[in-house]
Amino acid sequence: MIVFDHIAVAGETLAAATTHVEAAMGVPLQTGGEHAIFHTHNTLLGLEEHMYLEAIAINPAAPLPDRARWFDLDRFAGKPRLTNWICRCDDLDATLAQLPDSFGAPVDLERGDLRWRMAVPQNGMLPFDNCAPALIQWIGDAHPATRLAQQGCTITTLEVRHPEAPALGALLAPLMADARIMFTTGTPQLTATFRTPNGPATLC
Template sequence: MLTFDHIAVSAETLARGVQDVETALGQPLLPGGEHPDMGTHNRLLSFGPEEYFEVIAVNPAAEGPDQPRWFNLDNFRGATRVTNWICRCPDIEAAIAAAPEGIGVPWKLQRGDLRWSMAIPEDGKLPFGGLFPALIQWHDDAHPAPRLRDTGVRLKELRLHAPEAAALRAALGPLMSDPRVSIIPAEAARIEAVLATPTGDVTL
């Protein structure tokens, strides 16, 4: 039902996030855009023809929504880091029904000719401390990944360090199977992404 779509790397400012990630990967990030409904903006990097990576931050020039922003960005502080991952689905209503409580309600969003629906929690916080994936359904067959220049970077492993590892595994297991995703028991929730780059593996 769910397929890995992209990773969200949060930053206190977009400029700082771009600088941190470009330094770590040795690759330039590509133009993204603004999300007026959420008051955020991003820059992108290809993971191949069907997957990608975004650095995202609050846009200080935008008003934002009447509720907390997605990915809990209103409360983000500290170092640029992977905070969330996003999975696409063919039917977002069905995916929401199968997901844990708190996954959110569908918003219809648009940037240019890209149109999608996304489940956004009312408090901005995804289940399991942000370790459960956000849900997205792309419309009209338009997707960012094929439009991005392929620099050879690929997702090699996504490590979910989870205080409730068994419960997360039980919630996620019936919905998707991706050998790159591992759930690791831990005291605090965090996400690590291991990326294969032309110059070697990088862990964010």
């Protein structure tokens, strides 16, 4: 089984992505860090139910990676927006064996004492125009959500809109069951809604 873990909001710069999230949610993000291999960096927001949100962008101070960046960030342009949702699993290899090769191959990553494996396609682009979830396996008990301040924010729904949304939903159905996730036919877009201390909020 796979479990909804976190979402990613991308921007052309980290400042732009962070500002976009803070304006929508009405709460500040916390400092994140830098990612080796893909040379990106992020800021973070703790969400209830062992989840979190990351604002992410290419790190201009880092060298060029020797492969395509995750979350299709090499092709990102325009206003900050919700670009990806990420699901965790206990055995990444076994989970990938049940899915098309387009979901990617495992990449070993670390930051500080955090260790994880992420399935990343060679071209950086996830299936269904990046509307399919990225898959992650956390190694050990360390997880960002347990280290982030809780500010009363909870994700209530994630709408995954795509022309082939029913096919994506059917592909994932044997692996996950989450009433918050809705698959809707339409132009590719992710939209998340939240409860916050300032009332309902939406990110798309």
